Amino acid sequence: MxxxxxxxxxxxxxxxxxxxxxxxxxxxxxxxxxxxxxLEIKPGEIFCIMGPSGSGKTVLLKHIAGLETATSGEVRIxxxxxxxxxxxxxxxxxxxxxxxxxxNSLSVxxxxxxxxxxxxxxNEAGIRDRVMHALSILSLEKxxxxxxxxLSGGMKKRVAIARALVMEPQLLLYDEPTSELDPVMSxxxxxxxxxxxxxxxxxxxxxxHDRDLAFAIADRMAFVMEGRIQGxxxxxxxxxxxxxxxxxxxxxxxxxxxxxxxxxxxxxE
Amino acid sequence: xxxxxxxxxxxxxxVLLLGRTLKFIGTLPRQWARFIEQCYLxxxxxxxxxxxxxxFIGSVLALQxxxxxxxxxAKQFIGTLVGLTMARELGPVMVAILIAGRVGSAITAExxxxxxxxxxxxxxxMNIPPERMLVLPRLAAILVMMPVLAIIANLCGWYGGALIxxxxxxxxxxxxxxxxxxxxxxxxxxxxxxxxKAEVFGFVIVLVCCYIGLNTRGGPREIGAxxxxxxxxxxxxxxxxxxxxxxxxxxx
Numbered sequence: 426m427x428x429x430x431x432x433x434x435x436x437x438x439x440x441x442x443x444x445x446x447x448x449x450x451x452x453x454x455x456x457x458x459x460x461x462x463x464l465e466i467k468p469g470e471i472f473c474i475m476g477p478s479g480s481g482k483t484v485l486l487k488h489i490a491g492l493e494t495a496t497s498g499e500v501r502i503x504x505x506x507x508x509x510x511x512x513x514x515x516x517x518x519x520x521x522x523x524x525x526x527x528x529n530s531l532s533v534x535x536x537x538x539x540x541x542x543x544x545x546x547x548n549e550a551g552i553r554d555r556v557m558h559a560l561s562i563l564s565l566e567k568x569x570x571x572x573x574x575x576l577s578g579g580m581k582k583r584v585a586i587a588r589a590l591v592m593e594p595q596l597l598l599y600d601e602p603t604s605e606l607d608p609v610m611s612x613x614x615x616x617x618x619x620x621x622x623x624x625x626x627x628x629x630x631x632x633x634h635d636r637d638l639a640f641a642i643a644d645r646m647a648f649v650m651e652g653r654i655q656g657x658x659x660x661x662x663x664x665x666x667x668x669x670x671x672x673x674x675x676x677x678x679x680x681x682x683x684x685x686x687x688x689x690x691x692x693x694e
Numbered sequence: 695x696x697x698x699x700x701x702x703x704x705x706x707x708x709v710l711l712l713g714r715t716l717k718f719i720g721t722l723p724r725q726w727a728r729f730i731e732q733c734y735l736x737x738x739x740x741x742x743x744x745x746x747x748x749x750f751i752g753s754v755l756a757l758q759x760x761x762x763x764x765x766x767x768a769k770q771f772i773g774t775l776v777g778l779t780m781a782r783e784l785g786p787v788m789v790a791i792l793i794a795g796r797v798g799s800a801i802t803a804e805x806x807x808x809x810x811x812x813x814x815x816x817x818x819x820m821n822i823p824p825e826r827m828l829v830l831p832r833l834a835a836i837l838v839m840m841p842v843l844a845i846i847a848n849l850c851g852w853y854g855g856a857l858i859x860x861x862x863x864x865x866x867x868x869x870x871x872x873x874x875x876x877x878x879x880x881x882x883x884x885x886x887x888x889x890x891k892a893e894v895f896g897f898v899i900v901l902v903c904c905y906i907g908l909n910t911r912g913g914p915r916e917i918g919a920x921x922x923x924x925x926x927x928x929x930x931x932x933x934x935x936x937x938x939x940x941x942x943x944x945x946x
Contacts, residue, residue: 513821526812
C-alpha cells in the first residue's frame with residue numbers, strides 16, 4: 426500500500442505544450458547515439474520512453490530539454506525550437522534528473538526556493554508557501570534545512586521532484602524517476618505524476634526502466650533500442666507486444682538453470 | 695595544428711563566456727549576497743597567506759639586496775629597491791600566483807563538479823544562466839579584492855624589508871632611513887601600475903578558471919584534470935601578461 430497522495434498543485438500559468446521530434450540524429454564523435462528519431466507527443470499526455478540501458482533514452486530527453494544540440498533533425502516544443510535558449514523564456518520546463526542534480530551548496534529549502542527567487546515570481550512569504558507545499562507533497566518537511574550531502578539517494582530524488590513542482594512547469598520531464606526508490610515511494614511517485622497531469626494537464630515525458638510505472642501512468646509509450654524507435658503505441662499495445670525485442674524487455678524470462686551459469690560454476694571448480 | 699586549433703578555440707570560448715557574462719551586468723545589484731560571499735572567499739580567506747608570503751618576500755628581497763648593495767656602497771637605497779619591486783612587480787605577481795593556486799583552483803573544482811553532477815544542466819533547464827549566477831559575482835568580487843590584496847601585500851613586503859634592514863647586523867639600515875628612501879623615489883603611478891596589473895591578473899584568472907570549470911566533461915577524474923589545467927593556464931597567463939602589461943604601462 427502506498428501513502429495516499431493528497432495535494433492540489435498550483436494551477437500552471439499558460440497552456441501546456443506538445444512535442445514534435447523530427448528526424449533527430451545525434452552523434453558523439455563517430456558513435457551514433459540517436460538515429461532518425463520521429464515522435465509526436467500530444468499536449469497534456471503522459472508519454473513514457475522505455476528501453477534498455479545505453480539505448481539513448483536520456484540523450485533523447487536531453488534534446489527535448491534543450492541540453493543537447495542535434496547533429497541533424499530537430500525537436501519542437503509547441504511552435505518553439507527546443508535547442509533555442511529563448512524557448513525557456515516561453516515554456517516553463519522542468520527536468521527531474523536521475524541523480525537529482527541538487528545544488529550541494531544549498532539547503533533543501535534553498536534548492537526549492539532558487540527558481541522563484543531568481544525569477545522574482547513572488548515575495549519571500551509566497552516562496553515559503555510554495556516550497557513548503559511542494560515539500561509536504563513529497564513528505565520532506567523535516568528535510569527542509571538539511572543539505573543534499575545528508576540525504577539518501579531516494580530522498581535526493583524526491584527533493585528533485587519537489588523542486589520541479591515549485592517551478593509550476595508546463596512541460597515536465599522525468600529521467601528514471603523511480604530508480605533508487607523503495608516500492609512504497611515508487612508507488613507514491615507514480616500517483617504524483619498521474620495526479621499532477623490530472624489536475625494541471627502538464628505534458629509529462631518519463632524515461633524509465635520501470636514497467637509498473639509505465640503501465641500505471643502512460644497514455645502512450647515508445648521503446649528505444651540502439652538509438653532507434655523500435656515501437657510506439659498505447660499502454661495496452663505494450664501490454665501485449667508483438668515485437669519479440671520489446672516482449673523480451675517487458676517480460677524477461679528468468680531461467681535459474683541458465684547454461685551460462687553452469688559454465689561459470691565449472692570454471693570455478 | 696590540432697593543438698593550435700584547440701588553443702584558439704579556448705580563447706574564443708573564454709571571450710564568448712565574458713560576453714555572455716557582461717550581458718547580465720545589470721543584474722549585479724540582485725547578486726549582492728553572492729558578491730559578498732565571493733569577496734569573503736577570495737579576499738578575506740586569502741589574507742593570512744598573502745600577509746605571510748609578502749612579509750617574507752619583502753624580507754628576502756631586503757636580505758639579498760642588502761648583501762649585494764653593500765659592495766657598491768648603496769645600502770641606503772634598499773628601501774627604494776624593496777618598495778619599487780614590491781609595488782610594481784612582486785606584490786601583484788605573487789598575489790596573482792597565490793590567487794591562481796588558492797582561489798582559481800577552488801573555482802574550477804566547484805564549477806567542474808557542478809558540471810559533472812549536472813547542477814549546471816539543472817540551472818539551464820530552470821532558465822537561470824550559469825554566467826549570471828556563478829561567473830558574474832566571482833568576476834566582480836575579484837575586481838574589488840585584487841587591489842586590496844595587492845596593497846596589503848605591498849605593505850607587508852615593505853615592513854618585512856624594514857624589519858630585516860633594522861635587525862640584520864650586516865645590513866644595519868634603520869627603519870627611518872629605509873622608509874625615507876622608499877618614499878623619496880616612489881611615485882604614485884608606481885603603486886597604481888601595480889594595482890592595474892593585479893586587476894588584470896585577477897580578472898584573467900577567474901575568467902579562465904570559470905571557463906575551464908564550466909567546460910568540464912566526463913566524470914570525477916576530469917574534475918582533477920580541469921583544476922590542474924586551470925592552475926597551469928593561469929600561471930602561464932600571469933607571467934606572459936606580466937610582460938605585456940608592464941611594457942604597456944611603461945609606455946604610458
